[in-house]
Amino acid sequence: MQKYKTYLAGYLFLLPWLIGFLCLTLSPIGASFYLSFTNYDLLTTPKWIGLDNFKSMFTDDYRMMDSIKVTLQYVFLSVPFRLAFALGLAVLLNQGMKFLGFYRTIYYIPSLLGGSVAISVLWKQVFDQNGIFNDGLAFLGIQGHNWIADPRYAIYSLIGLSVWQFGSVMIIFLAGLKQVPGELYEAATVDGAGVMRKFWRITMPLLTPVIFFNLTITLIQSFQTFTKAFIISRGTGGPINSTLLYSLYLYIKGFTFMEMGYASAMAWLLLVIIAAFTGLLFLSSRYWVYYSDGRD
Amino acid sequence: MLKTKSAAVSMLTLAILLSACGNNNNNSNDASASSAAPASSQAAASQAASGEKVELRMAWWGSDERHEKTQKAIELFESKNPGVTITPEYSGFDGYMDKLNTQIAAGNAPDLIQMGGNIKEYVDKNALLDLTPYVGSTINLSDFNQGLVQSATFDGKLYGVTLGVNSTSLMYNKALFDKAGVPIPGANWTYDDLKNVAIQLSEKLGKDNYALYDLSSDSGAFASYLGAYGKKLYDFDGERHFEKEDAVNWFTFWADLRAAGAVVPADVQVANPPTAADTTLVVKGQVAIQAGSASQLAGWQQLTQDTLGLLMFPSGPAGSGMVPPLSGQYITAYADTKHPEVVAKFIDFMVNDPEAGVILGNTRGVPPAGKIRDTLAAQATPVDQVMYDYISLVADTAPPVNWVQFPVDNELIALMKLTTEKIGFNAKSVDAAVDEFMTEVDKLIAKSKVQ
Numbered sequence: 001m002q003k004y005k006t007y008l009a010g011y012l013f014l015l016p017w018l019i020g021f022l023c024l025t026l027s028p029i030g031a032s033f034y035l036s037f038t039n040y041d042l043l044t045t046p047k048w049i050g051l052d053n054f055k056s057m058f059t060d061d062y063r064m065m066d067s068i069k070v071t072l073q074y075v076f077l078s079v080p081f082r083l084a085f086a087l088g089l090a091v092l093l094n095q096g097m098k099f100l101g102f103y104r105t106i107y108y109i110p111s112l113l114g115g116s117v118a119i120s121v122l123w124k125q126v127f128d129q130n131g132i133f134n135d136g137l138a139f140l141g142i143q144g145h146n147w148i149a150d151p152r153y154a155i156y157s158l159i160g161l162s163v164w165q166f167g168s169v170m171i172i173f174l175a176g177l178k179q180v181p182g183e184l185y186e187a188a189t190v191d192g193a194g195v196m197r198k199f200w201r202i203t204m205p206l207l208t209p210v211i212f213f214n215l216t217i218t219l220i221q222s223f224q225t226f227t228k229a230f231i232i233s234r235g236t237g238g239p240i241n242s243t244l245l246y247s248l249y250l251y252i253k254g255f256t257f258m259e260m261g262y263a264s265a266m267a268w269l270l271l272v273i274i275a276a277f278t279g280l281l282f283l284s285s286r287y288w289v290y291y292s293d294g295r296d
Numbered sequence: 297m298l299k300t301k302s303a304a305v306s307m308l309t310l311a312i313l314l315s316a317c318g319n320n321n322n323n324s325n326d327a328s329a330s331s332a333a334p335a336s337s338q339a340a341a342s343q344a345a346s347g348e349k350v351e352l353r354m355a356w357w358g359s360d361e362r363h364e365k366t367q368k369a370i371e372l373f374e375s376k377n378p379g380v381t382i383t384p385e386y387s388g389f390d391g392y393m394d395k396l397n398t399q400i401a402a403g404n405a406p407d408l409i410q411m412g413g414n415i416k417e418y419v420d421k422n423a424l425l426d427l428t429p430y431v432g433s434t435i436n437l438s439d440f441n442q443g444l445v446q447s448a449t450f451d452g453k454l455y456g457v458t459l460g461v462n463s464t465s466l467m468y469n470k471a472l473f474d475k476a477g478v479p480i481p482g483a484n485w486t487y488d489d490l491k492n493v494a495i496q497l498s499e500k501l502g503k504d505n506y507a508l509y510d511l512s513s514d515s516g517a518f519a520s521y522l523g524a525y526g527k528k529l530y531d532f533d534g535e536r537h538f539e540k541e542d543a544v545n546w547f548t549f550w551a552d553l554r555a556a557g558a559v560v561p562a563d564v565q566v567a568n569p570p571t572a573a574d575t576t577l578v579v580k581g582q583v584a585i586q587a588g589s590a591s592q593l594a595g596w597q598q599l600t601q602d603t604l605g606l607l608m609f610p611s612g613p614a615g616s617g618m619v620p621p622l623s624g625q626y627i628t629a630y631a632d633t634k635h636p637e638v639v640a641k642f643i644d645f646m647v648n649d650p651e652a653g654v655i656l657g658n659t660r661g662v663p664p665a666g667k668i669r670d671t672l673a674a675q676a677t678p679v680d681q682v683m684y685d686y687i688s689l690v691a692d693t694a695p696p697v698n699w700v701q702f703p704v705d706n707e708l709i710a711l712m713k714l715t716t717e718k719i720g721f722n723a724k725s726v727d728a729a730v731d732e733f734m735t736e737v738d739k740l741i742a743k744s745k746v747q
Contacts, residue, residue: 041421042397042398042400042401043397043400043401043418043421043422043423044421044422060739062732062736128567129563129564129567146563146564146567148566148567149562149563149564149565149566149567150563150721151717151721151723234390234569235390235391236710236713238566239562239563239566239717239721240714240717240718240721240723241714252710255394255397255398256393256394256706256710257704257706257707257710258397258706
């Protein structure tokens with residue numbers, strides 16, 4: 001009787017979340033799966049068409065290849081740079097200095113605000129042909145391009161915005177750095193190891209679990225980027241599809257062109273792609289991630 | 297001991313559940329959250345049953361000038377009909393249809409909806425209310441040109457009421473023409489004249505000023521060009537009536553102008569699109585001509601001291617490329633509105649009430665009701681007069697061509713933009729880009745037939 005009441009209490013507390021999960025997460029996922037096999041324009045009933053959506057994605061869609069290319073370019077540039085900046089700054093900040101808390105805060109703030117529409121709008125102004133970034137370059141005597149509206153450079157402004165938000169990753173690295181036992185460094189110093197040696201032989205190996213975590217999370221988030229691309233390209237995917245990130249293309253297909261079935265199919269394809277990359281990461285992890293609690 | 301514990305647990309759970317419900321009801325109408333709607337529309341229905349308070353929502357697009365005028369008209373209606381509240385949901389044109397589609401899919405569309413030339417799409421999807429039962433009794437259309445009534449009648453049923461008669465146009469900045477010492481072109485100018493005017497303007501205006509926006513991505517401009525050369529973009533038979541060579545000529549025309557420096561460069565155009573009053577360079581005095589609708593003139597004029605004017609598209613070997621003025625916008629009602637009578641009353645008010653007519657003016661084009669037009673003509677401001685004169689000019693000179701809206705309009709616009717960008721940024725040659733353009737246009741036409 002006692003146990004039953006404990007279970008009941010547990011489920012009662014879970015109930016709000018369970019209802020939310022069922023209604024707001026699981027059902028839409030199921031509906032999306034069903035819709036991906038249909039033609040659905042939001043206003044009439046869905047028409048079953050089997051695998052046609054998936055077929056036309058690979059054979060008939062002139063924007064799809066551009067979109068995948070641009071997304072991969074975005075992910076494989078922004079993720080490493082973001083992690084590199086975050087790690088670099090974490091190591092620097094870990095040296096201990098005055099106003100450490102202040103620096104931590106100002107580097108963290110972009111990652112808090114950065115996802116917002118307001119920051120994207122601001123970024124667009126700053127990197128526009130007549131924005132202050134180009135004014136700064138002109139001061140140094142360099143002619144700036146139109147970083148937002150030129151198809152060669154627009155994607156880099158998005159990458160830049162993503163890398164600028166490295167703060168949250170940095171905080172996690174900082175926490176990881178603090179867990180490296182100090183004695184190891186002391187022993188290494190006694191043995192005559194220099195700074196670089198200590199970094200590559202002690203810090204990095206012990207940080208690999210944290211790197212693995214950050215890499216996975218950042219990769220997954222990166223594939224799903226939408227707001228930046230939408231605001232900076234005004235919802236069009238930028239000049240000649242150069243900022244047509246996958247989620248943006250999904251939105252355009254679903255809400256502007258009213259092809260919800262196709263957009264649902266795109267969503268499931270994205271899931272498969274992200275799962276594949278995550279799976280690869282996990283598989284590779286046994287070769288480079290070192291768990292110091294003796295798991296090896 | 298145990299009883300109080302389980303009581304506390306249940307109370308806490310209840311409190312959390314209720315707070316989750318409470319949040320939903322506070323969502324404002326402007327948010328795209330559809331969860332709030334069933335709650336508030338049920339509340340409205342129960343209040344209407346008691347005959348007292350009616351709450352409606354109205355959606356429209358436009359610039360600030362139109363928002364102010366429409367809201368004043370709404371307030372006037374509310375003062376004449378106590379108990380009725382109309383909540384406005386307005387925005388710019390970008391994203392208006394996207395939002396509307398989502399709202400309709402959620403069963404939560406506003407009661408009153410401003411609609412454009414794409415009205416048939418929404419009629420086909422059963423999203424709009426049949427207004428025929430109210431014509432004659434609540435909605436008085438006797439003062440309207442019957443052609444306008446026909447344009448919103450499908451299968452014998454009326455689905456929308458024209459709010460304004462409008463026409464495509466070229467909007468120009470007179471101050472720039474004066475500065476360059478170039479005379480304003482006449483009504484019968486040709487594409488060669490356009491080229492000459494453009495080059496003259498750009499030479500005289502100097503750096504960072506341009507004669508024209510690159511109009512090659514504007515479907516209205518393209519359609520007009522085709523008309524002037526005896527072709528058609530799209531017709532009732534569901535086919536396109538132009539060939540690859542026409543498209544090549546069109547894009548080459550603009551490529552040549554771009555090479556001559558007369559046209560806004562591709563990257564500047566991407567960053568400052570001509571579609572919104574606050575981004576267009578015509579208002580900012582850097583570009584002399586852009587394409588637009590005649591009804592946008594007042595909104596654009598409000599933002600600049602330079603005098604703006606309207607020009608028809610050039611004519612070609614086959615004559616004028618213009619079509620007679622059309623219903624620019626309709627007011628329609630959502631098929632599932634809870635208060636069709638009040639909605640019909642508002643529609644009649646909007647197009648026939650003399651005070652409303654004065655407030656709204658010509659923000660949506662020339663008013664369709666004869667009496668309102670007469671009242672307005674008497675007190676037209678110079679800007680209004682420019683628009684009225686232009687619409688009359690188009691009505692008098694345009695050949696009696698039937699305009700058929702291209703079916704998947706959004707996709708065509710995106711496609712044209714993409715093609716213009718490919719050519720403008722030198723990513724593809726005109727020939728290669730047009731090849732891709734034609735392939736995709738044919739795919740769009742095939743797709744629209746299936747639907």
